[in-house]
Amino acid sequence: MNILTLPLGPLGTNCYIVADPAGTAAVIDPGGDADQVLRTLADRQWRATHILLTHAHFDHIGAVAELHTALSLPVALHPLDLPLYRSGGGGRNYGLTFEIGPDPAIALDAIATVAVGDLSFEVLFVPGHTVGHVAFCEHGHNAVFSGDVLFEDGIGRTDLPGGSYATLMESIRQQLLTLPDDTAVYPGHGPATTIGRERRQNPFLATD
Ligand SMILES: [Zn+2]
Numbered sequence: 001m002n003i004l005t006l007p008l009g010p011l012g013t014n015c016y017i018v019a020d021p022a023g024t025a026a027v028i029d030p031g032g033d034a035d036q037v038l039r040t041l042a043d044r045q046w047r048a049t050h051i052l053l054t055h056a057h058f059d060h061i062g063a064v065a066e067l068h069t070a071l072s073l074p075v076a077l078h079p080l081d082l083p084l085y086r087s088g089g090g091g092r093n094y095g096l097t098f099e100i101g102p103d104p105a106i107a108l109d110a111i112a113t114v115a116v117g118d119l120s121f122e123v124l125f126v127p128g129h130t131v132g133h134v135a136f137c138e139h140g141h142n143a144v145f146s147g148d149v150l151f152e153d154g155i156g157r158t159d160l161p162g163g164s165y166a167t168l169m170e171s172i173r174q175q176l177l178t179l180p181d182d183t184a185v186y187p188g189h190g191p192a193t194t195i196g197r198e199r200r201q202n203p204f205l206a207t208d
């Protein structure tokens, strides 16, 4: 499994391009700069089959429309984040407007996994940062793409519309901390980490 991290868009949000050995790829959270995604795919001769969205904040969806126009990829999103998606992900509050992508073709409450070539992403429902947030876990390669739920030494904000601290903590404990310690965590912002490191060192997850 090949994982490329591209910090894109107004906040430098991590977009991940994840490909199997044959070059069949998913684009996770393209927050802007569609040209960079397209160039990367072309350079590697990878063929993207899906746009997977962890949630619908503007900094994770800004390039969806352009990528969809260029590549006709189905967009996958949890339906509870659909109103946020259709309203531009809250970007207007920051004066950011962009073309909003097509309605998602794949509803992530209805399926347990998304197959991308040889890869299989389990959909983990992890609300709390937004109401329809999911994470994508590739169990065979011990990797989880966690969006804005769990970061190195941090957790997602819960002060935005739809946020809930109690729900977020329950999502982290039940869906993420139950994964093996050596599971790599690829978050929406900042460096990659592991479940084990965050279980031991993340100040927001300390138990007494
Ligand atoms: Zn977010």
Ligand SMILES: [Zn+2]
Binding pocket: 013, 057, 059, 060, 148, 188, 189
């Ligand atoms: Zn974000």
